[in-house]
Amino acid sequence: LSTLYDNVLRFDNVEIMHEHFVTSLIMDNGVFKGVTAIDLRTGEFKVILAKAGIIATGGNGRVYKFTTMAWSSTGDGYSLAYRAGIPLKDMEFPQFHPTALVPNGILITEGARGEGGYLLNKEGERFMKNYAPSRMELAPRDIVSRSIITECLQGRGFVDEESGLCYVLLDLRHLGEDRINTRLPMIREIAIKTLGIDPVEEPIPVRPAMHYMMGGIHVDLYGQVMLDEDKTRVPNLWAAGEAANVSVHGANRLGSNSLSECLVWGRLTGAAAAKYAMNAPDTMLEYTGDIETKVSREESRVFDKLLHKEVGAENPYAIKDEMNRTMDTYVYVFRDKSGLEEAYSTIKRLRDRFPNVRIEDKGRYYNTNLRDVLELDFLLEQAELITIGALTRTESRGAHYRLDYPKRDDVNWLKHTLYFYTAEGPRLSYVPVRITRWKPEERKY
Numbered sequence: 001l002s003t004l005y006d007n008v009l010r011f012d013n014v015e016i017m018h019e020h021f022v023t024s025l026i027m028d029n030g031v032f033k034g035v036t037a038i039d040l041r042t043g044e045f046k047v048i049l050a051k052a053g054i055i056a057t058g059g060n061g062r063v064y065k066f067t068t069m070a071w072s073s074t075g076d077g078y079s080l081a082y083r084a085g086i087p088l089k090d091m092e093f094p095q096f097h098p099t100a101l102v103p104n105g106i107l108i109t110e111g112a113r114g115e116g117g118y119l120l121n122k123e124g125e126r127f128m129k130n131y132a133p134s135r136m137e138l139a140p141r142d143i144v145s146r147s148i149i150t151e152c153l154q155g156r157g158f159v160d161e162e163s164g165l166c167y168v169l170l171d172l173r174h175l176g177e178d179r180i181n182t183r184l185p186m187i188r189e190i191a192i193k194t195l196g197i198d199p200v201e202e203p204i205p206v207r208p209a210m211h212y213m214m215g216g217i218h219v220d221l222y223g224q225v226m227l228d229e230d231k232t233r234v235p236n237l238w239a240a241g242e243a244a245n246v247s248v249h250g251a252n253r254l255g256s257n258s259l260s261e262c263l264v265w266g267r268l269t270g271a272a273a274a275k276y277a278m279n280a281p282d283t284m285l286e287y288t289g290d291i292e293t294k295v296s297r298e299e300s301r302v303f304d305k306l307l308h309k310e311v312g313a314e315n316p317y318a319i320k321d322e323m324n325r326t327m328d329t330y331v332y333v334f335r336d337k338s339g340l341e342e343a344y345s346t347i348k349r350l351r352d353r354f355p356n357v358r359i360e361d362k363g364r365y366y367n368t369n370l371r372d373v374l375e376l377d378f379l380l381e382q383a384e385l386i387t388i389g390a391l392t393r394t395e396s397r398g399a400h401y402r403l404d405y406p407k408r409d410d411v412n413w414l415k416h417t418l419y420f421y422t423a424e425g426p427r428l429s430y431v432p433v434r435i436t437r438w439k440p441e442e443r444k445y
């Protein structure tokens with residue numbers, strides 16, 4: 001990002017809008033027109049019209065409490081697109097990384113196990129031998145995650161007093177101080193600074209955390225946004241990075257492939273959007289009556305219905321906490337019908353309570369309270385979509401594991417889920433998986 005930023009600074013025709021929070025996508029008859037945004041520094045509500053756009057807003061880890069992802073990973077781009085009539089795809093597939101530090105969720109890289117780190121249960125046993133004897137700690141992320149939680153469920157995990165979270169230990173001691181310092185210096189530093197544990201002397205506590213959203217905005221192979229099952233494209237809108245679902249990761253992303261995806265599709269979509277914009281007429285930037293109506297509706301949503309609302313008894317942070325706990329409990333590594341139904345009805349109840357939230361800070365300048373509430377609105381929507389998708393997919397595939405449907409079912413479920421916004425709630429539809437060279441087969445370790 002520093003390289004990109006440095007390069008962009010060289011061009012005086014590139015305007016960077018720092019500290020702008022996009023609240024909605026403006027679409028008109030299937031064409032992208034621009035966005036509405038709040039300048040967080042002044043609170044000014046802005047309309048930014050554009051000939052072409054790329055959505056690159058990242059993932060939505062903050063739907064969960066225990067996540068390796070940034071505070072800003074609130075899935076805004078998913079909701080911006082979804083509310084503007086663009087379907088999302090495969091949202092039932094968040095990826096859980098097996099080793100996040102307990103209780104803070106900081107990622108402990110796969111490199112730690114790649115270097116030879118052991119996972120140990122309460123009995124001091126390298127339990128992966130019972131789940132993936134040939135791959136042990138280096139089995140795929142979903143398998144290691146489920147193995148850790150199985151150890152916990154069967155009483156062979158430890159419990160963190162502060163958070164109540166169950167965990168296992170990642171033991172690096174046998175690697176020795178020199179190797180840890182050379183190969184895993186950041187892991188050592190993080191463990192010492194955040195937990196006061198030196199991995200040279202002691203094993204560190206880990207458990208699976210929400211790490212990546214494998215679903216995303218429905219796009220074609222070149223990142224161009226699609227509106228339906230029939231591949232109708234938005235002529236001037238693309239999505240890239242974790243916001244997009246190009247389908248390169250399927251239901252089980254391999255480590256390192258996300259940044260490669262960002263680079264490849266960042267370039268493809270950037271070139272396509274620039275080419276489109278350079279050839280598009282200036283009439284595309286006209287502020288028509290239809291756009292004005294959409295903008296004033298959005299301004300009213302943000303300011304009248306949220307910021308300046310006189311009454312409101314609900315604490316948004318309490319709603320967020322309940323959503324997080326619900327997702328961490330029922331829509332995690334193991335799922336089943338009754339848990340998912342419980343989660344779905346809780347999320348629906350939280351969504352019903354949301355319009356009654358109270359924003360304490362009524363000011364305009366850097367109103368992070370307002371930003372948090374706008375993000376919460378998006379997060380609740382994401383939580384609902386992830387849960388309904390997981391409930392509907394009655395099979396296990398990659399990171400989506402149903403205790404009541406433990407087998408992969410290619411006959412009925414080798415297909416992508418599309419999520420469409422309707423006023424009555426999400427509508428799910430399906431499109432086939434495109435199989436080319438590699439045929440699906442059973443995984444064995």
Ligand SMILES: Cc1cc2nc3c(=O)[nH]c(=O)nc-3n(C[C@H](O)[C@H](O)[C@H](O)COP(=O)(O)OP(=O)(O)OC[C@H]3O[C@@H](n4cnc5c(N)ncnc54)[C@H](O)[C@@H]3O)c2cc1C
Pocket residue numbers: 020021022023056057058059068069070072073076077107211212240241242243255256257258259260262
């Ligand atoms: C701890 C960690 C380690 C990882 N390590 C690896 C790795 O080693 N290899 C690998 O391939 N992948 C890794 N990943 C995954 C990978 O880093 C991410 O998938 C990738 O960085 C996503 O990039 P992005 O540009 O799509 O989104 P982001 O980097 O999340 O950027 C999105 C941007 O959009 C902004 N934004 C969001 N909403 C709005 C809004 N409403 N208005 C304005 N701006 C908005 C955000 O502030 C942010 O700046 C890791 C992920 C984590 C969490």
